[in-house]
Amino acid sequence: MATELERSGVTNQIEEGPVGVWGMVIDQDLCTGCQACVAACSMENNVPIVGEEDANYGRYMHWIRIERLWESTEYPEVKMTSFQPMLCQQCHNAPCEPVCPVYASVHSLSEDLNLQVYNRCVGTRYCGNNCPYQVRAFNWLDYNDERVHPELVTLHNQMNPDVTVRRRGVMEKCTFCIQRIHKAEDKAKSEGREIREGEFTTACAQACPANAITFGRLDDPESQINQMAAANPSRAYHSLEEVRTLPRITYLTGGV
Amino acid sequence: MTTAAKPLARRHAEEHEDPRQYLMHDPLPRGQMNDMAMEAMHETNPIFWIVTAILAAIVVFSLGYEWYILIMQGQGTAGVLRPDYWGVFLVNTVFWIGISHAGTFISAILRVLKIESRRPFTRAAELMTTFGLVQAGLSIFMHLGRVWLVYWMFPIPNERRIWPDFHSPLMWDLMAITTYLLCSTMYLFLPLIPDLAMARDRTAGGWLKQFYKILALGFRGTEGEWKNLTTAMNIFAFAIIPVMFSVHTIVSWDFAMASRPGWSSTVFGPYFVIGALHSGMAAVAIVLFLLRSTMKHYKYFIRAEQLNTIGTLMLLVSMAWAYFYFNDYLVPWYGGDVWDKLVQEYTEKGPLAYLWYTMLIVNIAVPWATLWNRKWRETPWLLAIVGFLINVGMYLERYIIIPVGVTINRMPFTWRQYEPRIEIPMTIGTFALFLLLYMLASRIIPLIPVWEVQEGQEAHLIRKVGKAEVSTLSDLE
Numbered sequence: 046m047a048t049e050l051e052r053s054g055v056t057n058q059i060e061e062g063p064v065g066v067w068g069m070v071i072d073q074d075l076c077t078g079c080q081a082c083v084a085a086c087s088m089e090n091n092v093p094i095v096g097e098e099d100a101n102y103g104r105y106m107h108w109i110r111i112e113r114l115w116e117s118t119e120y121p122e123v124k125m126t127s128f129q130p131m132l133c134q135q136c137h138n139a140p141c142e143p144v145c146p147v148y149a150s151v152h153s154l155s156e157d158l159n160l161q162v163y164n165r166c167v168g169t170r171y172c173g174n175n176c177p178y179q180v181r182a183f184n185w186l187d188y189n190d191e192r193v194h195p196e197l198v199t200l201h202n203q204m205n206p207d208v209t210v211r212r213r214g215v216m217e218k219c220t221f222c223i224q225r226i227h228k229a230e231d232k233a234k235s236e237g238r239e240i241r242e243g244e245f246t247t248a249c250a251q252a253c254p255a256n257a258i259t260f261g262r263l264d265d266p267e268s269q270i271n272q273m274a275a276a277n278p279s280r281a282y283h284s285l286e287e288v289r290t291l292p293r294i295t296y297l298t299g300g301v
Numbered sequence: 302m303t304t305a306a307k308p309l310a311r312r313h314a315e316e317h318e319d320p321r322q323y324l325m326h327d328p329l330p331r332g333q334m335n336d337m338a339m340e341a342m343h344e345t346n347p348i349f350w351i352v353t354a355i356l357a358a359i360v361v362f363s364l365g366y367e368w369y370i371l372i373m374q375g376q377g378t379a380g381v382l383r384p385d386y387w388g389v390f391l392v393n394t395v396f397w398i399g400i401s402h403a404g405t406f407i408s409a410i411l412r413v414l415k416i417e418s419r420r421p422f423t424r425a426a427e428l429m430t431t432f433g434l435v436q437a438g439l440s441i442f443m444h445l446g447r448v449w450l451v452y453w454m455f456p457i458p459n460e461r462r463i464w465p466d467f468h469s470p471l472m473w474d475l476m477a478i479t480t481y482l483l484c485s486t487m488y489l490f491l492p493l494i495p496d497l498a499m500a501r502d503r504t505a506g507g508w509l510k511q512f513y514k515i516l517a518l519g520f521r522g523t524e525g526e527w528k529n530l531t532t533a534m535n536i537f538a539f540a541i542i543p544v545m546f547s548v549h550t551i552v553s554w555d556f557a558m559a560s561r562p563g564w565s566s567t568v569f570g571p572y573f574v575i576g577a578l579h580s581g582m583a584a585v586a587i588v589l590f591l592l593r594s595t596m597k598h599y600k601y602f603i604r605a606e607q608l609n610t611i612g613t614l615m616l617l618v619s620m621a622w623a624y625f626y627f628n629d630y631l632v633p634w635y636g637g638d639v640w641d642k643l644v645q646e647y648t649e650k651g652p653l654a655y656l657w658y659t660m661l662i663v664n665i666a667v668p669w670a671t672l673w674n675r676k677w678r679e680t681p682w683l684l685a686i687v688g689f690l691i692n693v694g695m696y697l698e699r700y701i702i703i704p705v706g707v708t709i710n711r712m713p714f715t716w717r718q719y720e721p722r723i724e725i726p727m728t729i730g731t732f733a734l735f736l737l738l739y740m741l742a743s744r745i746i747p748l749i750p751v752w753e754v755q756e757g758q759e760a761h762l763i764r765k766v767g768k769a770e771v772s773t774l775s776d777l778e
């Protein structure tokens with residue numbers, strides 16, 4: 046039986062297909078661990094500041110973090126791994142998606158990204174548990190509400206108006222700066238052309254002083270990220286490839 | 302028609318044993334037994350009301366005030382953090398569902414297998430199921446980040462045209478628990494009808510009379526009513542056993558379906574079912590001890606043979622649990638996955654290793670060391686202490702699986718230790734609410750299925766065959 050919506054011609058299908066499949070290449074050999082990407086991402090996406098105590102406890106909400114681990118602590122072979130910026134890998138086969146009972150963690154049809162719908166999230170935190178990369182951040186408290194946490198919200202005019210401010214009890218994660226994708230899409234559409242490579246980039250890639258992060262189109266074989274990955278087959282790898290999440294971020298390492 | 306029943310005890314002991322030590326061979330007139338059940342309900346002392354008031358105060362504080370704080374401020378008031386997205390609230394959920402299992406298991410399995418010593422304590426166990434599930438449901442609500450939107454998880458047609466995602470194990474879980482709650486409530490209610498009718502006929506007036514009158518559904522005890530009731534109870538007793546097994550299997554899939562090291566295990570289903578029975582049996586032992594020592598006349602109903610039955614089951618389940626635990630441990634160890642190995646190393650040698658050792662001692666060593674002895678099984682306080690220890694052990698087991706286990710994940714950078722915060726008073730609150738509901742129920746409904754005891758006593762006879770006295774059981778069906 047057709048519902049009223051269906052009679053009026055509205056369907057579930059989004060007619061426009063994905064405009065581009067986006068991906069990233071991160072060169073760990075160039076990364077200096079300066080954390081500029083972390084700061085830029087937090088500012089671009091209104092990521093709350095949680096304060097020293099909570100961050101120490103393990104409630105930092107950064108969508109991107111720089112990982113560095115001890116490889117060996119035995120003198121004299123004291124060694125550390127190279128810096129690894131870790132953010133949502135925008136998996137093609139994302140473990141966080143099927144476990145959400147309310148479709149808050151979804152694969153968007155028009156951007157082909159793995160997105161979190163904040164106002165649909167009820168906070169079961171199953172997605173966070175099932176993410177092998179541990180890159181999903183939960184709003185433990187109302188960190189962004191200055192009535193609740195005046196000591197944390199000090200830069201009142203710093204918020205990005207293009208991005209939602211999330212409230213307590215919802216999960217959030219890296220979106221590949223979807224607001225920038227949409228802006229570029231709209232501009233390209235109004236000028237009646239395809240999106241050009243390098244027309245825009247994510248906040249983390251833009252901020253990186255060493256150019257370690259490159260953002261671009263995965264579906265275009267001529268794009269910079271595909272050429273970088275193809276040019277360094279021995280250096281390229283995907284994080285936790287054995288879990289079969291089919292991540293979209295290619296890391297390059299071991300060439301120094 | 303009479304058939305010879307199996308001897309209730311070993312042959313060499315038979316000559317010295319007094320058959321009247323068994324409830325089925327120690328009958329009382331119907332009227333007297335009904336009065337005893339009513340008296341046990343009505344006679345209270347000040348201590349009862351003091352305990353009730355304390356429990357009510359704890360419930361108001363922890364499930365009222367503390368929960369208000371949790372909802373208004375957010376999950377940050379609890380101890381959850383980046384790798385440990387799930388904490389004590391889900392430990393409580395699994396624990397209470399486990400407790401609720403034994404009630405139905407004992408009642409249904411023993412009814413189906415016609416174990417006679419079950420008769421006086423089936424209802425006490427079934428009540429545990431219903432009240433335990435209440436705590437489990439509340440614990441899930443406590444866990445949600447935005448609990449006020451919980452109805453988004455229910456399949457209600459809505460203008461947003463968003464249906465819950467049935468790929469999610471949480472949805473299976475919600476369906477399973479709802480089914481179980483409904484089935485077990487009906488299964489509790491059916492055998493209650495004759496006793497409600499009995500209470501209705503023995504209550505002079507007031508709201509209680511009306512309460513019994515409505516719930517007894519006009520039961521008068523005619524042949525036809527009994528026939529229908531027995532049929533319904535038989536159907537439920539058989540049908541609820543697979544439901545019970547499915548529920549805890551599905552609860553285990555919340556974990557087993559996730560791709561986390563330590564969780565992704567195929568043995569989790571049966572292992573969780575046995576774990577649930579382990580804690581549930583132990584809880585029944587505690588409840589029987591409490592009822593026996595606090596309720597008037599209950600020493601007549603709950604005797605050494607009942608404790609013996611429970612004690613034997615506890616020992617059996619403990620052995621089965623040990624097997625499954627060993628299995629759950631061995632397979633990942635043999636599989637050699639590096640992450641599984643790290644999880645195992647963390648639980649055995651990490652800062653919380655003492656929890657793991659305590660769990661093994663109280664779940665395996667304690668029951669095996671004590672329950673093999675019939676004299677000890679029949680000692681109420683000893684059985685209750687063993688039951689308490691097993692429950693501590695099973696709580697620790699869930700604690701090790703959830704917040705301790707998930708500390709170790711595939712991103713070593715995020716490894717951090719979880720510590721409970723507001724969870725502590727709220728956990729105490731669920732225990733207090735469980736006890737409070739149970740205590741209030743003991744004032745309103747007879748915790749002993751009086752008619753079931755009477756039915757059993759009528760069917761049992763001591764007959765002299767030659768020189769020997771033989772216990773016989775007339776075939777009821």
